Amino acid sequence: MANLNKNQMHSNIESNINEAFIIIDGFLPKRYTDRVQEILPGISKTYIRNVKSTKQGPAKIIAALKKVAQEEQEIFN
Structure with missing residues (x-):
């Protein structure tokens, strides 16, 4: 049962x-x-660009990239 929860959590992330x-x-x-x-x-x-291009890295950098993108999205909407 624990493996199922771990797999499901990994899938959600x-x-x-x-x-x-x-x-x-x-x-x-x-x-x-x-x-x-x-x-x-x-x-x-360089690290920020690396996270963006590889689409993997610390969640805080991905969240910051997403925040900047959402700010731009609001400008266009």
Whole structure:
């Protein structure tokens, strides 16, 4: 039973990440690293770009990328 819960939780996390990257890929501006660094000071631009391109990394960076993309989405809506 515990394995089923772990697999289901992993699937939910993966689904949330995929949903976040749909927004990120659709609305993240070309010059996004400075805005992400405002949210997360101390994270290098190279690392931020790496997380975006590989679509994996710390949740806090993915969340910051999504936040910047959502801000852009609100401008266009």
